[in-house]
Amino acid sequence: MSAQIRTVEEPDVPNWMRAVRTGFLIPSPVTKEDVEIRRPGMDLDRTLGAFDAGRCVATLRSFSQQLTVPGGASITADAISAVTVSPTHRRRGLLSGMIGQDLLAAKERGDTAATLIAAEYPIYGRYGFGPATSATEWEVDIARAGLGRRHAGPGDGGRLDFADDADVRELGPGLHERVRAQRHGVIDRSTRWWAFATGELTDTTSPRRERFTVLYRSAAGSVDGLLTYSVDSTWESKQPRCSAAVSDLLAVDVQAERALWHYLLSVDWLTRFTSGMRAPDDLLPLLLPDPRAARVVTQGDYLWLRPLDVPALLAARTYATEGSLVLDVTDPLGLAGGRFLLDAGPDGAHCAPTARPADLTLTVDALGSLSLGDESAARLAALGRVEEKRPGAAARADLLLRTARRPWCPDLF
Numbered sequence: 001m002s003a004q005i006r007t008v009e010e011p012d013v014p015n016w017m018r019a020v021r022t023g024f025l026i027p028s029p030v031t032k033e034d035v036e037i038r039r040p041g042m043d044l045d046r047t048l049g050a051f052d053a054g055r056c057v058a059t060l061r062s063f064s065q066q067l068t069v070p071g072g073a074s075i076t077a078d079a080i081s082a083v084t085v086s087p088t089h090r091r092r093g094l095l096s097g098m099i100g101q102d103l104l105a106a107k108e109r110g111d112t113a114a115t116l117i118a119a120e121y122p123i124y125g126r127y128g129f130g131p132a133t134s135a136t137e138w139e140v141d142i143a144r145a146g147l148g149r150r151h152a153g154p155g156d157g158g159r160l161d162f163a164d165d166a167d168v169r170e171l172g173p174g175l176h177e178r179v180r181a182q183r184h185g186v187i188d189r190s191t192r193w194w195a196f197a198t199g200e201l202t203d204t205t206s207p208r209r210e211r212f213t214v215l216y217r218s219a220a221g222s223v224d225g226l227l228t229y230s231v232d233s234t235w236e237s238k239q240p241r242c243s244a245a246v247s248d249l250l251a252v253d254v255q256a257e258r259a260l261w262h263y264l265l266s267v268d269w270l271t272r273f274t275s276g277m278r279a280p281d282d283l284l285p286l287l288l289p290d291p292r293a294a295r296v297v298t299q300g301d302y303l304w305l306r307p308l309d310v311p312a313l314l315a316a317r318t319y320a321t322e323g324s325l326v327l328d329v330t331d332p333l334g335l336a337g338g339r340f341l342l343d344a345g346p347d348g349a350h351c352a353p354t355a356r357p358a359d360l361t362l363t364v365d366a367l368g369s370l371s372l373g374d375e376s377a378a379r380l381a382a383l384g385r386v387e388e389k390r391p392g393a394a395a396r397a398d399l400l401l402r403t404a405r406r407p408w409c410p411d412l413f
């Protein structure tokens with residue numbers, strides 16, 4: 001008998017969670033406590049499994065996510081996570097079956113797009129997803145950065161204070177919402193997200209890692225920045241060789257950003273730190289007297305986006321300049337294709353189906369890559385993934401769609 005895909009019911013939850021661990025190569029058994037901790041974060045109507053002779057062999061779940069688009073508005077996205085097919089059941093179409101079912105439900109619900117973080121690049125393009133944000137991680141050589149240890153606080157009237165987990169749960173969400181409103185690509189964080197981040201919730205797959213958190217308060221007293229990092233304490237021949245790994249740095253402005261990075265450069269015993277996943281145009285290197293002290297250690301695609309409602313997606317954002325564009329979008333899954341006229345401008349946009357001749361034809365995954373402004377239509381045209389129906393249309397699309405700052409999604413889900 002072949003495996004049957006269906007939504008998960010209450011008694012299936014431990015079986016489903018075990019399949020997730022099998023797919024993600026985590027051998028530890030699922031405990032009763034793990035189920036108690038993870039179950040409240042699952043919407044069973046949006047949790048799919050494939051079952052073969054009673055055993056769960058494939059998993060996928062989705063949840064509602066708010067994603068900031070250029071200009072600061074949010075769209076509702078169908079965020080897809082926990083995608084696994086057990087090695088015994090791969091390459092039989094189980095992922096295609098589950099994701100097709102989930103995307104259709106999201107379309108019927110009226111979600112504007114679907115999102116995910118791809119474990120491997122080649123998997124999701126076929127389902128209409130394109131990489132829409134990228135991420136860069138730097139390692140900073142503190143001695144070489146050129147600040148010495150002379151940093152003595154922000155020097156702008158602001159102040160830095162350590163925060164405990166309860167402070168972070170109280171002050172972090174408000175700060176994050178302010179950052180999310182001004183940076184496209186940022187996604188919302190639930191109360192559960194903060195509970196896991198601060199160790200209030202843990203399970204055997206996400207044991208608590210002890211961390212330090214420092215808050216930056218402006219001269220006016222508002223919490224404008226947060227830095228969370230863990231430390232690896234290594235000493236060699238009586239010399240400190242400690243390193244820090246930043247897991248979160250949120251800042252509403254450059255004062256907060258500078259104060260927090262410069263603080264980290266000033267901590268005695270640290271010789272280097274890693275930045276965590278930042279936008280590729282993050283200010284970090286340029287905030288160092290010697291930017292070459294920051295070496296790129298990871299660079300790649302991050303959030304993938306799949307348009308489900310093209311007019312809603314393109315009308316939600318703002319554009320650098322006034323202009324119009326006719327896009328002919330093809331969608332192999334038949335969910336979002338059509339020809340659309342975009343009338344765009346800095347204050348907003350209108351987008352609707354049209355019969356006018358197309359300026360550009362493109363597949364829905366290419367539109368996903370262009371939609372937050374990170375990818376270039378000219379680049380995709382050179383690759384044959386976008387076709388110009390009028391000379392110069394790709395360059396015109398770039399003038400409209402690209403953004404002054406690149407999108408940034410700081411969170412894994």
Ligand SMILES: CC(=O)SCCNC(=O)CCNC(=O)[C@H](O)C(C)(C)COP(=O)(O)OP(=O)(O)OC[C@H]1O[C@@H](n2cnc3c(N)ncnc32)[C@H](O)[C@@H]1OP(=O)(O)O
Pocket residue numbers: 023024080081082083084085086089090091092093094095096097116117118119120122123
């Ligand atoms: C959002 C997230 O959760 S990301 C995490 C994704 N999960 C993992 O990486 C865990 C390990 N891998 C797996 O569990 C599985 O191999 C999956 C989920 C990636 C794929 O599941 P499968 O059921 O084998 O996929 P399915 O049979 O539906 O394949 C569909 C197509 O994708 C292709 N494909 C599937 N996985 C991969 C891959 N890793 N690399 C390249 N192509 C792939 C298949 O060849 C097939 O191509 P075709 O339609 O041209 O024949």
